[in-house]
Amino acid sequence: MSRNNAGLSAERIIIEALRIIDGQGLRRLTMRRLGDALEVEAMAIYHHFPLGKEQLFDAVVAYISDVTGRGDPDAEQEPGDEDPDEPGAPQGADGEKQDAEPAADERPWDERLRTWALDYRAALLAHAQALPLFIHRRPDTEAALRSQELHYAAFTEAGLRGENVVQAAAALDSYVTGAVIHEVRQEGLPAQRPAVPDGRFPHAAALHGIELDPETRFTAGLNAVLAALRP
16 A cells, blocks of 8 residues: 555544554654554645644544543554544544434433543543643643533533532542542652651651552542532
8 A cells, every 4th residue: 555545544643643652652753753653654644634743732632532422542443444423533534524413321410420530531541641742732622522511511410500510520620630640640750869758747757658549549539529519
């Protein structure tokens, strides 16, 4: 197959970009390296992302965060299997996307939010190397709107109104994102000279060495947040 005509789609490019980011780090992603991985000339990528790598980064963020529009955010997909008419297809896919009407979720409001939080945490952890991309990008994609709609509908059902709905949704999003960052930092490189709690920090010294299971810690915190946000 020609390196200039390999049946590319935006989703295939995004998935391959994520493979490079996950395996080699964000700095190692270049259009040339991505083209080599896709077996196309780098210029072929610009057909789908004419504004270059920053536009691709926007699509990567949308793809990772779209846990309400795509079934399994980490499911492997073979090149050529992408369907641009799928509701979870990322922005930039060729052709007009026809979103199917989603089935109504009859579960209680807190169960819907709990599922979103667990799925979002899993997606962020699976692609932790891409976390820096989330910091300087406004959440104004369709993927973000899907999550926002889910949050606002759930908190409205819970009995909140107006700005309290917006505040509750922001608090939940902040908890999930912050908890993931904390978990990733715990697995990061230690300081060259790690500080050891001593008598100057009596509470830290007394509790030093207590390890919490990340899954249990996240779920307990999530339950506490949802309970606190209940009217």
